[in-house]
Amino acid sequence: MIDVAIIIVSWNVRDYLVQCLRSVFADLQQSRLRGEVWVVDNASTDGTPALVRDLFPNVHLIANQNNPGFGAANNQGMAAAQKDAPRYYFLLNPDTKVQPGALLALINTLEERPDGGMAGARLVYGDGRFQHSAFYFPGLRQLVFDLFPLPARLYESRWNGRYPQAWLAQGKEPFAIDHPLGATMMVRADVAEATHGFDESFHMYCEEIDWSWRIRATGWRIYAVPSAEIVHYGGESTRQVPATSVINLWRSRAQLYAEMYGRFKLAVAKKMVQIGMRRRAKQTNDPQMKQAYETITQIWREI
Known part of the structure; x- marks a missing residue:
């Protein structure tokens, strides 16, 4: 049994992945958590699999010959990790850098809250600016913001599905949310298995909302954890x-x-x-x- 299985799905972001993996191993060492890392590569053409084998021989690598999608690849990683009986799965984007103490803060939040099925980190951009990482489930109001011009001051409001920035300030207590950004998701293993992970019919985008919806529907709560900070550069695969x-x-x-x-x-x-x-x-x-x-x-x- 291990504490956490870390699943990272990559596609043509090898330089970011190297930084991500180094930060993950550094945090595992500092926290003394028992963890294993799986990289699921979705048919990258930038040499990612070879680089991972060369620089990180202790990483479990799954090199797909095609791109089955983000959700399907995460499910692959979780299925492969089941043999080590992890207590938690941590689903992490490759264009991230885990800050010291983040993994332990996420796990401790769920350990201290028996009703917690999932937890998401506080995210910042590469230059340290705040990044929204906690959201209400989308509705018609969010579509208005996405599709039509509105006053800038409204974009940071609950009307646009955002929780207040002040709630995510460092030092604030964890709080319940509808869903996190899919870049960081710490999930109890039994919750992940009972809810069958991601719906693979979502090839990319919205799969974390769908899964959060199903987790919430079974009675579990989802938390944002301000003390768990992770740098998320954002969109490095999709902007290609x-x-x-x-x-x-x-x-x-x-x-x-x-x-x-x-x-x-x-x-x-x-x-x-x-x-x-x-x-x-x-x-x-x-x-x-x-x-x-x-x-x-x-x-x-x-x-």
């Missing part, structure tokens, strides 16, 4: 394919809204997205993005 990424995002959102909400709310969401995407298609001069917005309009029309 911007048009594809925006289509993937809105396809996953369509699936999420269809599963989470009733007929009336979904009908309103469909209309909003179609109006918003037609507006974006008219405004852009980028032919790839124009095609992406038109594709999204069609996806939402058909759900």
Whole structure:
């Protein structure tokens, strides 16, 4: 048995992955947690598997020959780690740097709260700026913020699904949330196994919202942990394919809204997205993005 199995899914971010792994091993050593690390590489073409084998021979490497998606790859890692009977799974993005004490703070939060099934870290950007990492479940109001221009002061509010920055300040106590950002998720192993991990039909994006929804539905609570700080550079894989990424995002959102909400709310969401995407298609001069917005309009029309 080990304390934590750390699962990192990578795709063409080998330099960030090296920094991430070094920070993980440093924190494991400092905390004296019994941990093992699995890297699941989704068919990178930048030499990631060879680099991991060379620099980190103690990492368990799964080198996929194709890209099954973020959720499916995390499920692969958790399934492989089951043989070591971890008490927790820690799902971590590769474009991160774990700050000292973060892993232990996340685990201690769940150890001290028997109702806690999952915990997420406090995130900052590479330059130290605050990054939102705790969210309310999305609804129609968030779609308004995503699709149409609104006063800047409203973007940091609960209306846009954000918890107050002050609640995530260092030194603040953990607090219950709807869902964390998928970059860092500490999950009890028995909760992960009982809820069957990620829904693999979400290829990329929204899978952490869906899983959090299901975890919450079974009676578990999810916590944000301000004392667990992790640097998250953000979007290092997805920005390599911007048009594809925006289509993937809105396809996953369509699936999420269809599963989470009733007929009336979904009908309103469909209309909003179609109006918003037609507006974006008219405004852009980028032919790839124009095609992406038109594709999204069609996806939402058909759900």
